[in-house]
Amino acid sequence: MTPLLDVRSLVKEFPPRRRREPPVRAVDGVDLALVAGEVYGLVGESGSGKTTVARCILGLAQPTAGTIVYDGLDLGAADRPTLRRARRELQLVFQQPAAALDPRMTVSQLVAEPLRTHGLARGAALRDRIERLLAEVGLSAALLSRYPHELSGGQCQRVVIARALSTSPRLLVLDEPTSALDVVVQAQILNLLLELRAQHGLSFLLISHDLGVVGHLSDRIGVMYLGRLVEEGPAADVLRSPKHPYTRALLSSRRGRGSASLDTAPPLRGETPPPWAAPGGCRFHPRCPLRERLGSPPLCEREEPHLDDGGHAAACHFLEAAS
Amino acid sequence: MSVLLEIDDLAVDFVRDGRVATRAVRGVSLELSAGEALGIVGETGCGKTVTGLSILRMLPPTARTRGRIAFNGLELLELPERALRDLRGRRISMVFQAPGTSFNPVFPLGRQLQHVAERHLGLNRRESARLVAERLREVGLPDPERTMRLYPHELSGGMLQRAMIAMALLCRPSLLIADEPTTALDVTLAEQILRLLRSLQRELGFAVFFISHDLDLVGDFCDRVAVLYAGRVIESGPAAELLENARHPYTKALIAALPRHGRPGAALETVSGNVPAGLEEPPGCAFAPRCPIAAAECLTGPPPLTLTGDRAVACYRWDAA
Amino acid sequence: MTAVADWTSAVAVAPAAPARRRRAWRRLRRDPIALFAATILALFLLTAAFAPLIAPSADQGRGTAHVASRDLGPSAAHLFGTDHLGRDLVSRVVMGTRPALGSAVAVVLLAVLIGVPLGLAAGYVGGRIDEALSRLTDLFLSFPPLLLAMVIAALLGPSLTHAVFALAISWWPWYARLARSVAQSLRHAPFVDAARVFGVRTPTIIARHVLRNALTPILVQATVDAGTVILAVGSLSFLGLGSQPPLPDWGLMVSDGRTTVLTDWWIATFPGLAIFVVALGFNLLGDALRDVLDPRSGG
Numbered sequence: 001m002t003p004l005l006d007v008r009s010l011v012k013e014f015p016p017r018r019r020r021e022p023p024v025r026a027v028d029g030v031d032l033a034l035v036a037g038e039v040y041g042l043v044g045e046s047g048s049g050k051t052t053v054a055r056c057i058l059g060l061a062q063p064t065a066g067t068i069v070y071d072g073l074d075l076g077a078a079d080r081p082t083l084r085r086a087r088r089e090l091q092l093v094f095q096q097p098a099a100a101l102d103p104r105m106t107v108s109q110l111v112a113e114p115l116r117t118h119g120l121a122r123g124a125a126l127r128d129r130i131e132r133l134l135a136e137v138g139l140s141a142a143l144l145s146r147y148p149h150e151l152s153g154g155q156c157q158r159v160v161i162a163r164a165l166s167t168s169p170r171l172l173v174l175d176e177p178t179s180a181l182d183v184v185v186q187a188q189i190l191n192l193l194l195e196l197r198a199q200h201g202l203s204f205l206l207i208s209h210d211l212g213v214v215g216h217l218s219d220r221i222g223v224m225y226l227g228r229l230v231e232e233g234p235a236a237d238v239l240r241s242p243k244h245p246y247t248r249a250l251l252s253s254r255r256g257r258g259s260a261s262l263d264t265a266p267p268l269r270g271e272t273p274p275p276w277a278a279p280g281g282c283r284f285h286p287r288c289p290l291r292e293r294l295g296s297p298p299l300c301e302r303e304e305p306h307l308d309d310g311g312h313a314a315a316c317h318f319l320e321a322a323s
Numbered sequence: 324m325s326v327l328l329e330i331d332d333l334a335v336d337f338v339r340d341g342r343v344a345t346r347a348v349r350g351v352s353l354e355l356s357a358g359e360a361l362g363i364v365g366e367t368g369c370g371k372t373v374t375g376l377s378i379l380r381m382l383p384p385t386a387r388t389r390g391r392i393a394f395n396g397l398e399l400l401e402l403p404e405r406a407l408r409d410l411r412g413r414r415i416s417m418v419f420q421a422p423g424t425s426f427n428p429v430f431p432l433g434r435q436l437q438h439v440a441e442r443h444l445g446l447n448r449r450e451s452a453r454l455v456a457e458r459l460r461e462v463g464l465p466d467p468e469r470t471m472r473l474y475p476h477e478l479s480g481g482m483l484q485r486a487m488i489a490m491a492l493l494c495r496p497s498l499l500i501a502d503e504p505t506t507a508l509d510v511t512l513a514e515q516i517l518r519l520l521r522s523l524q525r526e527l528g529f530a531v532f533f534i535s536h537d538l539d540l541v542g543d544f545c546d547r548v549a550v551l552y553a554g555r556v557i558e559s560g561p562a563a564e565l566l567e568n569a570r571h572p573y574t575k576a577l578i579a580a581l582p583r584h585g586r587p588g589a590a591l592e593t594v595s596g597n598v599p600a601g602l603e604e605p606p607g608c609a610f611a612p613r614c615p616i617a618a619a620e621c622l623t624g625p626p627p628l629t630l631t632g633d634r635a636v637a638c639y640r641w642d643a644a
Numbered sequence: 645m646t647a648v649a650d651w652t653s654a655v656a657v658a659p660a661a662p663a664r665r666r667r668a669w670r671r672l673r674r675d676p677i678a679l680f681a682a683t684i685l686a687l688f689l690l691t692a693a694f695a696p697l698i699a700p701s702a703d704q705g706r707g708t709a710h711v712a713s714r715d716l717g718p719s720a721a722h723l724f725g726t727d728h729l730g731r732d733l734v735s736r737v738v739m740g741t742r743p744a745l746g747s748a749v750a751v752v753l754l755a756v757l758i759g760v761p762l763g764l765a766a767g768y769v770g771g772r773i774d775e776a777l778s779r780l781t782d783l784f785l786s787f788p789p790l791l792l793a794m795v796i797a798a799l800l801g802p803s804l805t806h807a808v809f810a811l812a813i814s815w816w817p818w819y820a821r822l823a824r825s826v827a828q829s830l831r832h833a834p835f836v837d838a839a840r841v842f843g844v845r846t847p848t849i850i851a852r853h854v855l856r857n858a859l860t861p862i863l864v865q866a867t868v869d870a871g872t873v874i875l876a877v878g879s880l881s882f883l884g885l886g887s888q889p890p891l892p893d894w895g896l897m898v899s900d901g902r903t904t905v906l907t908d909w910w911i912a913t914f915p916g917l918a919i920f921v922v923a924l925g926f927n928l929l930g931d932a933l934r935d936v937l938d939p940r941s942g943g
Contacts, residue, residue, distance in 0.1 A: 045509035058841050087843040099834040104856045114842040152597045153367070163838070182366035182536060187580035187593040194590060209510065216582035216591070235587065253510040256539030256583065259563065262521045268511040271481040 002072065003033040004203055005057070005171060010066035012052050016276065024276045026052040028227035029066070031309070036170070039197070039204040041218030041235065043211060043250070047272045048224040050207045054173050057205070058092050059083070070171070088118055091164035095176035097156035101148040107134075107159055108144040114166045133162040137192060154185035158192070165196065173205045178213060190216065211250060215239050223247045226283040227275065228304075233312025243314035245290040282317065294321060327530050328355040328378070328498060333390035334554075335373050335382065343387075345602060347373040349554035350390075352628075357497065360524065360531040362541030362562060364577075365551035368598050374551070375500050375534045379411055394498065413443040416491035420503040422483035426475040433459075433471025436490050443494045454493070462489040462519060481512045485519065492523065499524075500532040505540070517544060538577050542566040547633075550574050553599050553609035555625065560634035570636040572614050608639070616640050678932035684925040692741035704731040705739030707890025715908050725910035727900060733910060737918050740892040744922060747808050748873045752866045754812035759819030760862060764850050766820070767827025777824070781817040789814040790876055797885040804877075804893065807886035811876055815869065822865055826858040864934040871926030878919045894919050 010030045013023040027049040034040045044050040055061040057068055059075070068075045070086055078086065094100040101110055111130045115121045121129045131141050137158040148156055157177065164172055177193070178186040190213065197204060208214050214221060214235075221238045223231040223246065231244040242248045252267035270287045273279065279286050285300040299317050307315040335348040348370040355361045363371045376382050378392055378399060392399040394415065399407070411417075419425050426435055433455055440451035452471070459467035462485040475483060484504070491499055504520070505513035521544065524531060535541050541548055542562045549559035550571065558571040569575045578584060579592040596613040599605060607622035608614070614621065620639050628635045672678050696702040700722075704710055710730035718725045724733035766777035784792070789811075796810035830836055830853070839849050880886035881895030889896060894915040901912030 045511065060837055060840060084843050087841065090841075092838065092841045094834050094838065096834055100838050102835045102839075102853050102856070113839070113844070117842055117844050117848075154597060160838075163842075167842075182598070183538070183577055183580045184366065184593055185597070187582075187591040188595070190582065191590045191593060194588065210582075211510075212582035216585060216587050218587075249511055253514045254539075254583075255537065255543050256566075256581070257543065259543050262518055262543055264518075266511070266514040266518050269515065271479050271512055272509065274479075 001035050004036040004038075004071060005032070005034040005205070006067075006069040007032040007053070007057065008067045008069070010053060010056060010068065011064045012049070012056055012061060013064040021276070025227055025278070026275055027056070027063075028278075030224070030227075030229055031307075032222060032229070034171070034203055034205060036203055037201055038220065039206055039218045041214035041221045042205065042207045042224060043209065043214050043221060044224035045209055045250075045272055047226060047275055049227040049275075050224050051175055053224075054092075054175050054205065054207050058090060058173055059087070084118070088167040089170045091167065091169040091172050093157075093160055093164050093172060093174040093177045096180050097153055097160050098148050098151075100160050101156060103148055106145050106147060107139075107151075110148075110159060111162050111166060114163055118167060120167065129166070133166055136165065136196070137162045138188075152185075153181050154188060157181060157185075157189055161189075161192065161196070165200070168200075169202065171203045171205065173207070175207045176209070177206070179208065179210065186213070193217065211239070211254060223250070226272065226278050228283065228315065229307055230284065230316075231314040232307065237312045243312065243319055244284075244316050245288050246284050247314070249289070282315075290316070290318060290321065294318060325357050326354050327357045327359075327395060328353075328532070329391070329393040330354075330374070330378075331391035331393070333374060333377060333388070333392065335370070335377055335389075336387045337383075337385050338387060339385060343602070346604075347386075347554055348377070350625075351551070351554070351556050353549055353556065353559070355498070355530050355532060358524075358528045358530055359547065360533055360545040362545035362548040363532065363534045363551060364536065364538050364541050364548055366536060366577075366598055368553075368600075369551040370554040371534045371536075371551050372502055375417075375502050375532060378500060378532070379415060379417060380407060381417075409443075412439055412491075412496075413494045414496050415498045415500065416494075416496040417500040417502065418487055418491050418504045421507050422480060422487050423475065425487050426483065428475055431472050431474055432478065432486055436471075436486070436493060439490060439493050455489075458489045458493055459486065461492075461523070462486070463515075464489070480508060481515070484508065484512075484516055488516075488519065488523070492527065492529070495527060496529055498530045498532065500534070502534045503536070504533075506535070506537070520544070538566065539581065550577070553605075555609065555637065556628070556635070557610070557637045558635065565634070570634070570641045571610075571638050572616055572641075573610050576613075576615075608637075616643055618643075672932060672936050675932050675936070677928050678936075681925045681928035681932065684921060685929060688741055688745060688922055688925070691738055692745050695739050695742055699732075699735035699738040701732050701735045702739065705735035705892055707731070707892065715904075715911075717908070718910055724914045725908070727897070727911045728904075728908075733897075733914055736892045736897060737894070737914055740894045740897065740915065740918065743804055743887060743891060743893050744874055744877070744918070747804060747877045748870045748922075748926075750808045751811045751815060751873045751877070752870050754808070755815035755869075756819050756862065756866060758812070759816035759821075760823045760855075760858070762816075763820035763823025764827045764854055764858065767824035768831055768850050768854055769846070770828075770831070774824070777820065781820050784814070784817040785821075787814070790879060793876065793880060794883065794885055797880055802885045802888055804881070804887040804891060807877060807880045811873060811880075815873070818869075819862065819865070822861055823858055826861060827854050830854050830857060860937045864930055864937065866930075867933055868927055868930030871923035871930070874919055874923045874926070 008031055010027055011025065012027040013025050016023055030053055042050045042053065052061060056063045063076065070090065073082065073086060075083065075086060108130060111133055112126060115126060115129060134141055139155060139158050143151065143155065178189050181189060194217065196202060204217065206214060206217055218235040220233065221235045222229050223244065225246050231238060231242065231247045238247065239251065242251055249268040268287055281301040281303055282305050285291055288300065291300050305315040305317050307313055330351060330353040333348055333351045336343045337345040337347060351370065351374055363374065365371045373382065377388055380399065388400060426432065433452065436455040437451040440446050440454050446454065455471060456467040459470060464470050464482060464485055505516050508516065533541060533545055545562045547560065548562045548565050549556050550573065552573050558565065558574050566578065569578055576594045582591065585591040594613045594615065599609055605611065607624055608626050611617040611621040618640060626637045626639050628637050691698055699705040712730060713726050714728055714730040716722055716726045722732050722734065724737060726732055727736065762777055766774040792814040793810040796813060797807050800806040836849060836853055839853055877886055878895030878898065881893045882899040887893035887896050897915035898912045901908065905912045
């Protein structure tokens with residue numbers, strides 16, 4: 001099946017902090033394919049580059065190299081009007097719901113904006129559509145004249161989702177959609193997202209550091225570390241039998257496993273280095289518990305491991321030893 | 324075990340333009356024993372942070388506090404400012420959410436910790452430097468002598484959080500208030516910090532007042548947990564038992580809402596609605612409008628705490644289901 | 645369950661907190677200084693609107709001399725006295741409210757209309773446009789504003805219109821800088837990103853999202869500036885570079901009376917007082933607005 005979204009060898013560089021240093025690679029060669037109707041969960045901690053990937057896909061950042069093909073269309077080479085049409089189908093749900101809404105606009109104006117921008121409705125039809133969208137995300141029409149600061153976090157996020165839905169998108173990029181929300185509100189929003197996905201046949205690119213959320217929604221999962229994908233595969237497989245030592249560490253970092261789990265050694269030592277200080281060879285090697293167990297084989301420092309396409313794959317030189 | 328901290332019917336209001344704008348805490352009573360870790364859990368606006376801040380009287384001037392807070396018999400809310408300042412950082416310490424903003428950017432890290440040592444322990448520069456180096460090593464910072472000379476912006480988030488813990492434990496307090504200490508950190512780093520806190524607590528024997536929105540986290544780290552809703556404690560008890568066998572419908576809702584308790588791809592069990600806003604005075608139980616088992620008696624007034632052994636629930640119908 | 649259900653429906657849509665603007669308005673009304681300033685300015689505004697009707701002698705106000713009654717001190721007939729040409733000073737001051745307020749508003753308006761769009765564009769787009777604009781504003785800002793205005797006015801020839809124009813040219817860089825800093829801070833705001841993702845075009849983003857959020861600081865600055873402009877216009881006219889006689893310009897009147905300030909003190913004092921009071925009014929109002937519209941105060 002041709003993927004709905006096909007990202008190949010995506011690279012995004014940022015200018016260095018000091019002039020004579022090389023540029024910083026926030027994303028260093030990412031391949032990501034998403035099939036229509038699928039939920040792909042992109043997991044990673046800070047500095048992994050997952051948000052940068054999202055921004056490149058949505059056109060908020062220009063890729064340094066690589067291609068982004070949406071529905072067969074190369075977004076990098078498309079002309080303005082084609083790009084605009086693609087924009088309608090690719091929508092974004094942010095992390096900070098209140099910040100994603102212009103504080104000086106009412107809910108009504110906010111939901112109308114994308115519709116107006118693309119000339120999708122006007123006058124009475126516009127009002128009608130806005131009210132229907134609000135109903136779909138579970139908001140009462142009484143909130144139309146409110147400002148974002150008068151809404152709760154959950155309500156703000158619903159407005160954000162309503163806006164994203166207004167242009168009848170096919171792919172929703174959700175960047176930490178529930179991280180800023182309380183647990184109960186998070187559950188409500190996750191339920192809403194699942195419902196909308198079923199009703200509209202949407203595909204999601206879900207980006208989060210929260211394995212619980214990702215595991216709950218995703219069909220496939222990709223794990224990123226310092227700008228590269230280190231593991232990818234069907235969600236159930238990755239969560240149950242992770243292949244990469246980093247994924248294992250992430251899974252062992254979940255809470256709710258009882259008090260005794262805090263008396264053991266932490267799953268991972270050290271911290272993620274900043275993107276401009278990425279280690280050579282396998283980026284994960286300085287912190288890798290597997291490498292330590294194997295007596296620090298030199299291969300890890302010399303060569304960057306390769307991630308196979310398809311199925312359940314991990315970028316590690318010692319996959320067999322990992323079990 | 325002796326009771327170290329006793330909070331008795333604490334109520335905190337915030338005023339604006341002369342009128343009460345928010346009732347953040349509406350009558351919280353808690354007890355913390357020496358060396359114990361008590362988890363204070365709730366969603367945004369439940370009053371957990373305000374409760375924590377009132378212990379050290381660190382609320383903004385718009386706050387109006389009522390009730391009693393006793394620390395080792397000392398009435399904290401009536402203590403003169405001078406005595407309170409001696410207490411802060413010495414016998415009761417605090418660790419915050421964002422390590423970056425807890426340090427002054429213009430002083431080297433070491434100097435800032437030294438200030439605390441010199442102020443509270445009366446040490447001179449050389450003695451304080453030695454003590455600080457020792458404490459920094461204790462929290463797992465390699466090469467403390469060098470680290471001390473760095474400025475906060477030159478340190479990573481993990482190092483800063485460790486340094487903040489070192490600063491809090493410098494004078495060996497008997498109570499540490501931790502306000503979402505790992506929320507802003509990556510999960511793998513949070514794991515290190517939690518284990519650090521755990522081992523330090525075991526070794527030094529201080530009590531922890533652990534404020535968090537993360538029920539799982541608090542369930543693992545703490546000995547006892549208190550759940551707050553709309554400014555009141557609605558359930559409390561031993562951590563593991565409370566999570567396994569929650570009694571209050573809200574606690575049950577919190578637990579059920581966690582993604583790991585649902586089937587992947589299926590809807591999560593949840594309650595509708597939002598946490599009540601700051602000024603509403605509900606006719607009965609604050610949770611009643613959203614409660615799956617609410618009945619007429621729930622509107623008669625705020626439910627009193629029912630005590631059974633070491634567990635408490637504020638619900639008229641907790642044993643109905 | 646109905647009682648509970650009723651309560652549920654009541655909380656389902658929480659009552660709207662009073663809009664930030666309404667709360668700000670209430671606070672403004674309570675602030676005694678703001679009320680004082682607003683009252684003063686309102687009085688002057690009304691005076692300007694109905695000047696010919698309020699002035700005991702509109703003709704004298706406009707400039708008609710009445711040499712028979714020159715240099716008379718304040719009396720029942722002439723509350724402020726008369727000037728060197730025998731004109732009733734009350735009428736002169738009253739008629740003077742028009743050029744005073746008019747020029748203040750004109751200067752500020754022009755400065756805003758020139759500076760804000762340039763600043764917004766530079767701040768939002770950045771890059772070379774920003775560099776070019778920054779150099780330009782630096783150039784203008786390096787001159788002391790009054791000096792620049794004086795030079796321009798001298799070059800163009802003395803008249804109120806030229807003075808207004810000259811002052812506007814000295815003033816616009818401040819608004820450009822203000823607008824630029826707001827635009828820069830909002831450039832990466834999430835809601836601006838959202839608009840970009842929706843495909844909203846850049847000029848629309850600037851007009852719709854950036855400008856609206858910049859209005860408050862601009863309004864505050866404009867109000868305070870109006871007071872300063874009144875002083876500046878007065879100064880220019882005093883120096884002979886602004887209004888020319890017989891226009892009832894307060895600065896001009898002060899200039900007229902300066903030689904006799906010790907003997908016929910009223911000729912310079914009352915117009916001077918008028919300048920002072922109006923400038924003070926604008927300043928105080930601007931300050932009050934800033935305090936009230938500051939986002940940290942309860943927004």
